[in-house]
Amino acid sequence: MGHSELLSYDNPVFAAYAFxxxxxxxxxxxxxxxxxxQRSKHNVPAVQEDAYMHSKDSKPSENENVERVRRAxxxxxxxxxxxxIISLAYVLTxxxxxxxxxxxxxxxxxxxxxxxxxxxALQPYRxxxxxxxxxxxxxxxxxIIIHAL
Amino acid sequence: MGHSELLSYDNPVFAAYAFxxxxxxxxxxxxxxxxxxQRSKHNVPAVQEDAYMHSKDSKPSENENVERVRRAxxxxxxxxxxxxIISLAYVLTxxxxxxxxxxxxxxxxxxxxxxxxxxxALQPYRxxxxxxxxxxxxxxxxxIIIHAL
Amino acid sequence: MGHSELLSYDNPVFAAYAFxxxxxxxxxxxxxxxxxxQRSKHNVPAVQEDAYMHSKDSKPSENENVERVRRAxxxxxxxxxxxxIISLAYVLTxxxxxxxxxxxxxxxxxxxxxxxxxxxALQPYRxxxxxxxxxxxxxxxxxIIIHAL
Numbered sequence: 001m002g003h004s005e006l007l008s009y010d011n012p013v014f015a016a017y018a019f020x021x022x023x024x025x026x027x028x029x030x031x032x033x034x035x036x037x038q039r040s041k042h043n044v045p046a047v048q049e050d051a052y053m054h055s056k057d058s059k060p061s062e063n064e065n066v067e068r069v070r071r072a073x074x075x076x077x078x079x080x081x082x083x084x085i086i087s088l089a090y091v092l093t094x095x096x097x098x099x100x101x102x103x104x105x106x107x108x109x110x111x112x113x114x115x116x117x118x119x120x121a122l123q124p125y126r127x128x129x130x131x132x133x134x135x136x137x138x139x140x141x142x143x144i145i146i147h148a149l
Numbered sequence: 150m151g152h153s154e155l156l157s158y159d160n161p162v163f164a165a166y167a168f169x170x171x172x173x174x175x176x177x178x179x180x181x182x183x184x185x186x187q188r189s190k191h192n193v194p195a196v197q198e199d200a201y202m203h204s205k206d207s208k209p210s211e212n213e214n215v216e217r218v219r220r221a222x223x224x225x226x227x228x229x230x231x232x233x234i235i236s237l238a239y240v241l242t243x244x245x246x247x248x249x250x251x252x253x254x255x256x257x258x259x260x261x262x263x264x265x266x267x268x269x270a271l272q273p274y275r276x277x278x279x280x281x282x283x284x285x286x287x288x289x290x291x292x293i294i295i296h297a298l
Numbered sequence: 299m300g301h302s303e304l305l306s307y308d309n310p311v312f313a314a315y316a317f318x319x320x321x322x323x324x325x326x327x328x329x330x331x332x333x334x335x336q337r338s339k340h341n342v343p344a345v346q347e348d349a350y351m352h353s354k355d356s357k358p359s360e361n362e363n364v365e366r367v368r369r370a371x372x373x374x375x376x377x378x379x380x381x382x383i384i385s386l387a388y389v390l391t392x393x394x395x396x397x398x399x400x401x402x403x404x405x406x407x408x409x410x411x412x413x414x415x416x417x418x419a420l421q422p423y424r425x426x427x428x429x430x431x432x433x434x435x436x437x438x439x440x441x442i443i444i445h446a447l
Contacts, residue, residue, distance in 0.1 A: 007156060007241060007305060009296050018238040019297035022290045025231050029286065032227055046220060049272045071344060073227060078330055078371060081230040081379040082323050088237070088386070089316040092305060123347045137327065141320045147307050148317035156305060156390060158445050167387040168446035171439045174380050178435065181376055195369060198421045222376060230379040237386070 006092055013100045014091050020104035021084050024111060028076050031115060035069045042066060072118040075130070076111065083107060083137050090140045093147045107136040155241055162249045163240050169253035170233050173260060177225050180264060184218045191215060221267040224279070225260065232256060232286050239289045242296045256285040304390055311398045312389050318402035319382050322409060326374050329413060333367045340364060370416040373428070374409065381405060381435050388438045391445045405434040 009015045038044075044063040045051045051058050087104070095103075113129030116122075158164045187193075193212040194200045200207050236253070244252075262278030265271075307313045336342075342361040343349045349356050385402070393401075411427030414420075 009241065014241075015297045018241075018293050021235060021238060022293045022297065025235050025286070025290050028227070028231060029283065029290075047217060047267075047270065049270045049275075068345060074223075074372075077226050077230075077375050078326070081234060081375075082326060082382070084231070084234045085379060085382045085386075086319060086323050088234075089319060092307065092312075092316075118345075121345065121347045126347075134327070137323070141323050141327075144316050144320040148313045148320065158390065163390075164446045167390075167442050170384060170387060171442040171446065174384050174435070174439050177376070177380060178432065178439075196366060196416075196419065198419045198424075223372075226375050226379075230383060233380070233383045237383075 006094065007088070011091070012097050013095060016097075016101045016104055017087055017091050020108045021087075023108055024080050024084065027112060027115065028073070028080060031069060031073045031076060034119070035066065035073065038063075038066045038069050068119065068121070072115050075114065075118070079133060079137065080111060083133075083140070086137070086140055086144065089144050093143055095143070103136050103140060107133045110134075110136065155243065156237070160240070161246050162244060165246075165250045165253055166236055166240050169257050170236075172257055173229050173233065176257075176261060176264065177222070177229060180218060180222045180225060183268070184215065184222065187212075187215045187218050217268065217270070221264050224263065224267070228282060228286065229260060232282075232289070235286070235289055235293065238293050242292055244292070252285050252289060256282045259283075259285065304392065305386070309389070310395050311393060314395075314399045314402055315385055315389050318406050319385075321406055322378050322382065325406075325410060325413065326371070326378060329367060329371045329374060332417070333364065333371065336361075336364045336367050366417065366419070370413050373412065373416070377431060377435065378409060381431075381438070384435070384438055384442065387442050391441055393441070401434050401438060405431045408432075408434065 005011055007014055009018065039046060039050075042063045042065050043058045044066050045058055045060050047060055050060075090103070091100070110129045110131070110133030114126055114133065115129075117126035117129055154160055156163055158167065188195060188199075191212045191214050192207045193215050194207055194209050196209055199209075239252070240249070259278045259281030263275055263282065264278075266275035266278055303309055305312055307316065337344060337348075340361045340363050341356045342364050343356055343358050345358055348358075388401070389398070408427045408430030412424055412431065413427075415424035415427055
């Protein structure tokens with residue numbers, strides 16, 4: 001396979017990358033919308049002008065349930081976008097298909113597990129999910145550094 | 150057009166992508182600098198060692214105007230980087246030029262509208278901007294999943 | 299060099315990009331893990347179910363040292379992922395190798411300086427690091443806009 005076809009849906013490694021990247025994007029959108037659901041349910045607008053969406057006398061304030069979703073999402077931001085960018089450089093290292101798919105799959109499973117466990121306050125499952133994704137991330141980064149040197 | 154030229158400025162879809170990605174990066178830089186302006190104006194350093202920039206006796210604290218800008222920026226972080234990565238995979242699905250440009254254009258307009266409406270406390274315009282960008286994001290993600298399967 | 303080889307480790311500009319992108323990813327992972335170290339040290343769990351990791355009667359609360367690390371990481375999120383995506387489009391503008399390497403190197407140095415200075419409360423070094431990276435970011439964005447038009 002020539003260089004030209006590595007970033008193409010004809011390359012099954014890239015197709016797998018694109019598929020899991022899309023799943024992770026969907027997951028992040030769900031968490032973002034879930035923040036809105038929690039704000040509405042617990043009557044906590046983000047800013048004063050949103051109060052009409054809940055009830056006119058509700059005020060922006062800290063709420064444990066809303067903060068929980070926001071923390072889950074910020075943890076996503078700390079991990080997912082960088083992983084997705086770095087993984088493009090990983091696709092270009094021409095990894096074995098099965099190994100690459102397991103990288104993307106485990107990272108995705110780890111992040112979904114992290115989010116679900118965060119929202120349901122389930123430890124140590126949140127830490128396990130986080131750690132799985134972190135190991136995959138470090139593996140990808142390591143392979144890129146080896147390739148780039 | 151061969152595979153090799155999809156990620157190239159010779160491909161008008163990619164050139165449009167790069168142009169709107171650059172605009173969104175500029176927008177994010179402006180919001181970030183605007184946080185500093187608000188901190189200075191309202192005399193709210195982020196941390197104690199920044200106090201000299203404002204006045205020596207000012208203390209880090211919550212300020213509604215500063216929080217508003219920070220929330221606008223965090224909402225950007227939740228949406229823009231992931232969209233930009235995902236959109237690279239979208240460019241590789243060989244979308245029709247006019248459709249692709251409208252995707253990038255509407256997403257950018259939606260995000261700019263969201264930011265401006267957030268800073269000026271204008272509802273429902275903030276929600277409308279957010280929703281426009283969200284629909285574009287979901288459309289891009291959907292097309293990638295179809296292509297990757 | 300044909301279009302097809304620009305995003306390839308055979309292109310020294312891309313190899314440099316991948317190397318510095320990997321370094322920045324490692325840096326972000328360290329800051330993220332450092333948050334956990336600070337939470338443990340200062341006995342401040344992020345959420346109630348983490349209390350067992352510290353001591354059972356510790357409660358989630360604001361702690362200056364933890365907030366400092368979190369702010370450093372959020373500043374990373376505001377700058378690094380977007381820069382890494384935008385830089386891929388920059389690699390495709392066929393920049394001169396030495397100029398491109400200096401862009402990636404200065405951005406990385408600026409971000410590392412920003413983080414170290416944030417954690418150690420060293421001003422004006424934090425601002426200097428931030429500004430260096432910002433200038434590189436703006437330079438990259440400007441070159442993309444010129445190329446895309």
